[in-house]
Amino acid sequence: MVVYYSQSGNTKKMAKLVAEGIKKEGVEVTLKEVKDAKADELLKYDCVVLGSPTYYGTMAAEIKQLLDDSVKFHGKLEGKVGAAFASSANVAGGNETTVLDILNAMLIHGMIIQGDPQGDHYGAVAIGAPDERASKECLRLGTRVAKLAKLVSA
């Protein structure tokens, strides 16, 4: 499942690319805006990927709310694959800290997080809308999480 919040469409474009990468691996994907997602839905999926714009160096309140709501299922997301992506306005504007804050919550849930030694190390990041580089990173993130989810759920 790929869930995102996006006010001006940049993170939405990233989310679509991540979902495309997942599909490329032959894995089914549900793509949702966070307003249409409920915390209990997270239980249904082998893998959860969250995307957010960078707001003051961290995730948007809407994504934090979904994570806070997931406390109802604390312990139940253990062993699922997690990943994150973020858009910011500026280089060094906090997109990596946004990704890491999301991953931090996922780790507390006991989720499995894979870093990337070649691509964006923590999760895909973009400055504004995804350019060619960021688009490749979003696709790459999607294929990598799908591969891992297949392994974990086998």
Ligand SMILES: Cc1cc2nc3c(=O)[nH]c(=O)nc-3n(C[C@H](O)[C@H](O)[C@H](O)COP(=O)(O)O)c2cc1C
């Ligand atoms: C409330 C608010 C806080 C923001 N804080 C940051 C920030 O700390 N660093 C940064 O680079 N961009 C910041 N931005 C810019 C957004 O992260 C950026 O425009 C992003 O691409 C928006 O994504 P979206 O089109 O998916 O909404 C902020 C924007 C808003 C509205």
